[in-house]
Amino acid sequence: MEWLKATLHINTNGQGLHPFTDEVNAKIRQWEVSQGMAFLFVQHTSASLMINENYDSSARRDMERFLDHLAPEGENWYEHTIEGKDDSPAHMRTMITPTNLTIPIDNGQLNLGTWQGLFLAEHRHRGQRRKVLLRVLKV
Amino acid sequence: MEWLKATLHINTNGQGLHPFTDEVNAKIRQWEVSQGMAFLFVQHTSASLMINENYDSSARRDMERFLDHLAPEGENWYEHTIEGKDDSPAHMRTMITPTNLTIPIDNGQLNLGTWQGLFLAEHRHRGQRRKVLLRVLKV
Amino acid sequence: MEWLKATLHINTNGQGLHPFTDEVNAKIRQWEVSQGMAFLFVQHTSASLMINENYDSSARRDMERFLDHLAPEGENWYEHTIEGKDDSPAHMRTMITPTNLTIPIDNGQLNLGTWQGLFLAEHRHRGQRRKVLLRVLKV
Numbered sequence: 001m002e003w004l005k006a007t008l009h010i011n012t013n014g015q016g017l018h019p020f021t022d023e024v025n026a027k028i029r030q031w032e033v034s035q036g037m038a039f040l041f042v043q044h045t046s047a048s049l050m051i052n053e054n055y056d057s058s059a060r061r062d063m064e065r066f067l068d069h070l071a072p073e074g075e076n077w078y079e080h081t082i083e084g085k086d087d088s089p090a091h092m093r094t095m096i097t098p099t100n101l102t103i104p105i106d107n108g109q110l111n112l113g114t115w116q117g118l119f120l121a122e123h124r125h126r127g128q129r130r131k132v133l134l135r136v137l138k139v
Numbered sequence: 140m141e142w143l144k145a146t147l148h149i150n151t152n153g154q155g156l157h158p159f160t161d162e163v164n165a166k167i168r169q170w171e172v173s174q175g176m177a178f179l180f181v182q183h184t185s186a187s188l189m190i191n192e193n194y195d196s197s198a199r200r201d202m203e204r205f206l207d208h209l210a211p212e213g214e215n216w217y218e219h220t221i222e223g224k225d226d227s228p229a230h231m232r233t234m235i236t237p238t239n240l241t242i243p244i245d246n247g248q249l250n251l252g253t254w255q256g257l258f259l260a261e262h263r264h265r266g267q268r269r270k271v272l273l274r275v276l277k278v
Numbered sequence: 279m280e281w282l283k284a285t286l287h288i289n290t291n292g293q294g295l296h297p298f299t300d301e302v303n304a305k306i307r308q309w310e311v312s313q314g315m316a317f318l319f320v321q322h323t324s325a326s327l328m329i330n331e332n333y334d335s336s337a338r339r340d341m342e343r344f345l346d347h348l349a350p351e352g353e354n355w356y357e358h359t360i361e362g363k364d365d366s367p368a369h370m371r372t373m374i375t376p377t378n379l380t381i382p383i384d385n386g387q388l389n390l391g392t393w394q395g396l397f398l399a400e401h402r403h404r405g406q407r408r409k410v411l412l413r414v415l416k417v
Contacts, residue, residue, distance in 0.1 A: 052234055
């Protein structure tokens with residue numbers, strides 16, 4: 001077994017879901033990993049990871065709006081408001097969506113289902129450069 | 140260390156939580172794994188995985204209703220409605236519940252707590268045949 | 279590669295987020311693990327794990343209140359009420375927050391982002407002694 005490491009940098013252009021399946025599969029090909037396990041870890045508290053519907057943009061927009069409804073901006077009970085009205089909701093959205101993912105690798109790529117894609121969810125308004133740690137156990 | 144692979148097929152008979160702890164433990168026994176780590180990955184965007192209360196059916200019904208309250212059908216802001224009124228809520232429920240789980244194996248079985256059980260959460264109305272990838276690192 | 283195991287006991291003094299990053303890093307140092315992967319698994323159905331903002335107490339209080347808003351006590355549709363008014367909401371909060379985490383280890387410690395910390399989320403009112411399984415793959 002072998003341990004492979006990389007850091008992916010995802011530039012988000014603002015709040016919402018940013019696909020990055022291809023960046024992970026490119027690394028797996030470059031490393032020539034046929035099978036094993038991919039571990040992803042986002043090093044932020046106002047961004048998270050997601051595996052979900054990858055083909056229909058109206059489904060994606062509904063998922064983005066869903067987070068606005070679950071953790072809206074400007075609730076009167078928010079205490080942590082000094083870093084912007086999107087900051088406390090960003091931590092809340094991070095609480096209920098994954099910071100880490102584990103995905104099997106088979107046949108030289110992530111073994112996703114037909115409709116699945118990998119997303120970085122940016123929870124702040126402003127686009128940022130986000131760091132995702134990729135670790136692969138090659139078996 | 141050894142790498143073991145199987146695909147579990149879970150037939151859901153409709154929306155709700157479907158227990159499948161026994162199917163995973165049966166594989167672990169068959170493979171004669173004493174200790175290690177089990178990785179589970181569901182290959183769908185309208186079903187997810189869950190570890191939760193396994194003994195009280197009223198607790199389970201409350202958990203099922205909870206998803207109906209968090210992501211109800213028929214909200215007027217839903218845009219993605221062409222695949223049925225349960226489709227966009229199914230993606231939303233998948234967002235906030237796990238697509239993947241990692242569970243320690245000890246003494247030849249999943250090392251769950253006393254009250255914990257493993258469930259596949261079917262988010263569509265219609266029962267379906269769902270695929271869950273099981274990977275085990277035998278140590 | 280090497281497999282290391284420990285059980286952490288976290289005493290919670292009541293409902294809320296309890297930091298325990300230091301307990302995990304202490305084990306990693308004791309085991310002299312330079313790099314690898316840490317796997318955490320909480321053996322309960324009314325407590326969960328979280329990685330989130332670790333420095334601002336007002337952000338933490340907002341996250342705690344957020345769970346009260348998502349899964350409040352005393353909804354009229356709750357059926358499972360015999361174990362206390364905080365029991366069914368505790369299972370619901372466990373559904374939408376992680377039972378397990380996977381975190382890369384580098385340079386002899388958890389490779390967390392600047393603002394990230396590890397928390398056990400106690401969802402019952404009463405403080406309890408909670409068990410978290412720690413497994414480390416040393417590579």
